[in-house]
Amino acid sequence: MTNPAKTPGEGSEPQTPTEDAAGATAESGPLGTLTEPREGEPLLKVSGLKKHFPVTKGLFKRQVGAVLAVDGIDFEVRAGETLGVVGESGCGKSTMGRLITRLLEPTAGKVDFEGRDITHLGVSAMRPMRRDVQMIFQDPYSSLNPRHTVGSIISAPFKLQGVQPEGGVKKEVQRLLGVVGLSPEHYNRYPHEFSGGQRQRIGIARALALSPKLVVADEPVSALDVSIQAQVVNLLDDLQEELGLTYVIIAHDLSVIRHVSDRIAVMYLGKIVEITDRQSLYDTPMHPYTRALLSAVPVPDPRRKAAGGRERILLQGDVPSPMNPPSGCRFHTRCWKATEVCRTKEPPLVSLAPGHQTACHHPENAPDQEPGDTKLLRTAAAVKEPS
Numbered sequence: 001m002t003n004p005a006k007t008p009g010e011g012s013e014p015q016t017p018t019e020d021a022a023g024a025t026a027e028s029g030p031l032g033t034l035t036e037p038r039e040g041e042p043l044l045k046v047s048g049l050k051k052h053f054p055v056t057k058g059l060f061k062r063q064v065g066a067v068l069a070v071d072g073i074d075f076e077v078r079a080g081e082t083l084g085v086v087g088e089s090g091c092g093k094s095t096m097g098r099l100i101t102r103l104l105e106p107t108a109g110k111v112d113f114e115g116r117d118i119t120h121l122g123v124s125a126m127r128p129m130r131r132d133v134q135m136i137f138q139d140p141y142s143s144l145n146p147r148h149t150v151g152s153i154i155s156a157p158f159k160l161q162g163v164q165p166e167g168g169v170k171k172e173v174q175r176l177l178g179v180v181g182l183s184p185e186h187y188n189r190y191p192h193e194f195s196g197g198q199r200q201r202i203g204i205a206r207a208l209a210l211s212p213k214l215v216v217a218d219e220p221v222s223a224l225d226v227s228i229q230a231q232v233v234n235l236l237d238d239l240q241e242e243l244g245l246t247y248v249i250i251a252h253d254l255s256v257i258r259h260v261s262d263r264i265a266v267m268y269l270g271k272i273v274e275i276t277d278r279q280s281l282y283d284t285p286m287h288p289y290t291r292a293l294l295s296a297v298p299v300p301d302p303r304r305k306a307a308g309g310r311e312r313i314l315l316q317g318d319v320p321s322p323m324n325p326p327s328g329c330r331f332h333t334r335c336w337k338a339t340e341v342c343r344t345k346e347p348p349l350v351s352l353a354p355g356h357q358t359a360c361h362h363p364e365n366a367p368d369q370e371p372g373d374t375k376l377l378r379t380a381a382a383v384k385e386p387s
């Protein structure tokens with residue numbers, strides 16, 4: 001995220017940098033003493049990650065197939081950066097988020113956090129790691145227990161981890177409420193007394209309680225009114241500046257994460273099809289699917305709008321079933337550029353420009369990877385709809 005540092009709410013205090021035993025910079029901020037990640041280092045590394053959900057049938061629950069929700073993805077998240085993850089509904093974004101926070105056990109692949117393989121850590125070995133990696137959930141209505149007060153919801157991580165903050169849990173929770181722009185007096189209230197935006201702030205306070213290093217936010221604003229979305233996105237931005245957080249922010253379209261992401265990964269049917277920095281993705285998208293997603297993002301600059309803005313590409317049909325994804329390139333049933341090779345050969349995710357990886361035989365803004373294969377598929381020609 002690129003916004004200048006701001007005070008996110010009441011309760012902020014001056015910060016004094018200190019040095020911990022490992023040599024990492026620590027700051028005394030509104031959440032207490034925080035270890036600031038070293039900028040630019042990979043905090044998280046994901047290799048060949050897969051999650052296949054078995055599909056069973058009958059009394060004996062015989063496995064008849066599998067949902068290939070995440071089907072072999074590789075990426076890194078550097079300390080201090082925000083990786084945005086976008087893609088249509090059902091493409092595996094939430095499953096990916098749950099895999100990297102270890103709320104789900106992967107079918108295959110590897111997750112490294114701070115250089116340590118955490119893929120198959122057991123419950124007790126994972127406990128200290130749980131402090132470092134937190135998740136903000138999509139729906140602020142269902143993710144907060146309606147029978148618990150705000151105080152007990154935000155206190156829960158301290159109790160679960162056996163952490164006793166200086167000054168006591170209540171004082172710390174009240175301070176956290178201030179950090180996310182709520183009032184310490186909200187401590188004894190119940191979730192139903194709050195609006196959607198305020199509830200999401202409560203969810204953010206809970207996620208920040210143990211001073212995590214990585215926060216995975218799964219569609220943090222999609223359940224909120226458009227007018228409130230910007231406030232919550234700005235809050236996340238401010239907190240990142242102040243606390244040195246690293247984010248993975250999941251969204252189903254590019255308009256939400258365009259301002260907050262340093263890099264963006266585009267997912268389609270369980271695969272990453274393009275990953276690069278935000279500027280390259282917006283200026284020179286390479287994957288046709290990315291181009292289609294971008295064409296749906298409103299163009300804010302009136303001069304660019306007057307000049308025609310972006311050509312609108314209407315994707316036909318729904319995302320195919322992840323139980324039986326199309327052969328070759330999974331996008332070939334909807335791609336207006338698909339040729340025979342797209343149907344038979346899966347394009348690998350390769351670097352086609354510095355820091356810009358794409359999985360496409362006939363990319364935009366890059367040399368054709370299969371120049372000899374020029375005959376458009378009939379299905380592809382039928383769905384070609386730029387207008």
Ligand SMILES: Nc1ncnc2c1ncn2[C@@H]1O[C@H](COP(=O)(O)OP(=O)(O)OP(=O)(O)O)[C@@H](O)[C@H]1O
Nearest residue numbers: 053067069088089090091092093094095096252322
């Ligand atoms: N526990 C589960 N058991 C079986 N299938 C699942 C399970 N969780 C997710 N899936 C399936 O895996 C696929 C990917 O789901 P996921 O929720 O990760 O997608 P998503 O990109 O987050 O979608 P959305 O934008 O709608 O939230 C979907 O087909 C979904 O139905």
Ligand code: SF4
Nearest residue numbers: 329332335342360361
């Ligand atoms: S590989 Fe072929 S079908 Fe897939 S995105 Fe590229 S051009 Fe389209």
Ligand SMILES: [Mg+2]
Nearest residue numbers: 093094095218
């Ligand atoms: Mg989801």
